[in-house]
Amino acid sequence: MELDKIIPDSTVDTCGLSCPMPLLKTKKALKGLKAGQILEIVGTDPGSKKDIPDFGAKNGNTFLGMIDGEMGLTRYYIMKN
Numbered sequence: 001m002e003l004d005k006i007i008p009d010s011t012v013d014t015c016g017l018s019c020p021m022p023l024l025k026t027k028k029a030l031k032g033l034k035a036g037q038i039l040e041i042v043g044t045d046p047g048s049k050k051d052i053p054d055f056g057a058k059n060g061n062t063f064l065g066m067i068d069g070e071m072g073l074t075r076y077y078i079m080k081n
Helices: 021-031 048-058
Strands: 010-013 038-043 062-068 074-079
Touching (some): 010 021, 021 038, 048 074
16 A cells, blocks of 8 residues: 555544644544544654554554655554444
Protein backbone atom coordinates (compact mmCIF):
# COMPACT_ATOMS: atom_id res chain seq x y z
CA MET A 1 0.00 0.00 0.00
CA GLU A 2 1.40 3.37 -1.01
CA LEU A 3 1.04 5.71 1.94
CA ASP A 4 0.74 8.86 -0.15
CA LYS A 5 -2.31 7.36 -1.90
CA ILE A 6 -4.22 6.51 1.30
CA ILE A 7 -7.53 8.28 1.78
CA PRO A 8 -8.12 8.26 5.55
CA ASP A 9 -11.56 7.85 7.06
CA SER A 10 -10.62 10.28 9.83
CA THR A 11 -7.75 12.67 10.60
CA VAL A 12 -6.44 13.84 13.96
CA ASP A 13 -4.33 17.01 14.16
CA THR A 14 -1.78 16.80 16.98
CA CYS A 15 0.52 19.55 15.70
CA GLY A 16 2.16 21.47 18.51
CA LEU A 17 1.20 18.87 21.13
CA SER A 18 3.71 16.81 23.08
CA CYS A 19 3.52 13.47 24.85
CA PRO A 20 1.11 12.14 26.00
CA MET A 21 -1.47 14.23 24.09
CA PRO A 22 -0.85 12.79 20.58
CA LEU A 23 -1.42 9.27 21.94
CA LEU A 24 -4.51 10.26 23.89
CA LYS A 25 -6.04 11.93 20.82
CA THR A 26 -5.13 8.91 18.68
CA LYS A 27 -6.73 6.49 21.14
CA LYS A 28 -9.93 8.56 21.30
CA ALA A 29 -10.15 8.85 17.50
CA LEU A 30 -9.65 5.10 16.99
CA LYS A 31 -12.57 4.36 19.32
CA GLY A 32 -14.86 6.17 16.88
CA LEU A 33 -13.77 4.11 13.87
CA LYS A 34 -15.03 0.76 12.60
CA ALA A 35 -12.78 -2.20 11.77
CA GLY A 36 -10.97 -1.63 8.47
CA GLN A 37 -11.15 2.16 8.65
CA ILE A 38 -7.97 4.21 8.52
CA LEU A 39 -6.93 6.98 10.88
CA GLU A 40 -4.40 9.62 9.83
CA ILE A 41 -2.52 11.36 12.63
CA VAL A 42 -0.73 14.59 11.72
CA GLY A 43 1.83 15.82 14.20
CA THR A 44 5.11 17.51 15.01
CA ASP A 45 6.18 15.78 18.24
CA PRO A 46 9.47 13.90 17.59
CA GLY A 47 8.60 11.37 20.31
CA SER A 48 5.53 10.30 18.35
CA LYS A 49 7.78 8.66 15.75
CA LYS A 50 8.31 5.84 18.23
CA ASP A 51 5.15 6.13 20.33
CA ILE A 52 2.48 6.00 17.61
CA PRO A 53 3.82 2.91 15.75
CA ASP A 54 4.24 1.10 19.09
CA PHE A 55 0.76 2.14 20.21
CA GLY A 56 -0.83 0.89 16.98
CA ALA A 57 0.81 -2.52 17.22
CA LYS A 58 0.27 -3.02 20.96
CA ASN A 59 -3.45 -2.28 20.75
CA GLY A 60 -4.34 -4.82 18.07
CA ASN A 61 -4.49 -2.34 15.21
CA THR A 62 -2.28 -2.20 12.12
CA PHE A 63 0.31 0.55 11.83
CA LEU A 64 0.53 1.18 8.09
CA GLY A 65 3.45 3.60 8.17
CA MET A 66 4.46 7.24 8.35
CA ILE A 67 5.47 10.00 5.97
CA ASP A 68 7.91 12.71 7.03
CA GLY A 69 7.08 16.08 5.58
CA GLU A 70 8.41 19.61 5.70
CA MET A 71 8.99 21.61 8.89
CA GLY A 72 8.93 18.56 11.16
CA LEU A 73 5.43 17.49 10.13
CA THR A 74 4.81 13.73 10.12
CA ARG A 75 1.72 11.84 8.96
CA TYR A 76 0.97 8.44 10.53
CA TYR A 77 -1.56 5.88 9.33
CA ILE A 78 -3.25 3.25 11.50
CA MET A 79 -5.95 0.82 10.37
CA LYS A 80 -8.40 -0.22 13.06
CA ASN A 81 -8.81 -3.98 13.40
